[in-house]
Amino acid sequence: MQLVNRPTVGSLPVAPQGSIVLSIEDLSKAYGRGKQRFEAVRQVSLTLHRGEVLAFLGPNGAGKTTTIKMIAGLVRPDRGQVTIAGEDPHRHARALRHLGAVLEGNRNLYWRLTPEENLEYFGVLRQMPRKIAHRRGLELLDRFELLDKRNTPVQKLSRGMQQKVAIAVALIHDPQLLLLDEPTLGLDVEAGETVKALVREIAQEGRAILLTTHQLDVAEELSDRVAIIRRGQIIAEQSTEALLQEFSDSTYQIEVEGTLTVAQTQQVAQLGAIVEGPHITYAGTPENLYALLAALQPLPIFSVQRDRADLTQVFLKLVQDTQDANP
């Protein structure tokens, strides 16, 4: 490993750009015994690089939280391996110093303590000297625009503020990997936007983020890559952009101002387009698209748009298809 010129975030060195922060290999976990035995996670493998946001998606009960708990060292896998920044948290608890997690709501906070006290407390718990934990806590509160609330007990803060404090606490020891379970659930539009902006910023600092959410628009906006899990198995894993491209078809919606002449309508129909007043739908070759646009002259063109799948459509299709294949 190269030790010189490593970029730093805050005080701790982080892995070089593009390097693997998390790798899980063939993770499996069954709950119960005998007839009650249930395989919640089956041979799941994933890698997560520095600066990358991976959206880990799946229907209820698919195995997301179980996988996350195995990564966080809270549930022991039956098989497989977790490696965080080169260390296995199930063998060496010190691997957890690379990891911060906000699991299921705000349970990583003490509600009667203030944000400042929570940050210091969890910093010390993470083996930081009290003074340093306190200083870094204040820096995080400043950055999350919570300095004026630093002495208010967490239970008196709004949900959005509590969520920001929970993320700050997860970052107190400067981890390379952040696990976020439903970070925007129950937040209003503005608080949701703030948390999304923070997630983006945290990734830009070079941390790797594993994000679970049922809000697929949030996943689409934030993630570089998507992994979809269903009944304990990964059914798709790809860059978000490639996945959306793959499911987007080459249909164009063209809008003009005014009405097409009869001759224009015929010409356009010959190229395979469907005309409904000023709306034209075209699904053909790119060359013919130019011919079509030429045929519309001199009508002003209002817009040309390519239909694009969104992550919700992709998700439903993938989950449905695998269900049909393995009912």
Ligand SMILES: Nc1ncnc2c1ncn2[C@@H]1O[C@H](COP(=O)(O)OP(=O)(O)OP(=O)(O)O)[C@@H](O)[C@H]1O
């Ligand atoms: N402690 C447990 N004991 C027995 N079964 C469990 C336990 N924890 C989870 N399960 C089961 O394992 C499966 C996966 O659960 P998990 O919580 O990992 O799903 P999830 O993908 O996080 O779902 P959700 O989207 O609803 O949060 C479910 O069938 C669940 O009932």
Ligand SMILES: [Mg+2]
């Ligand atoms: Mg869950």
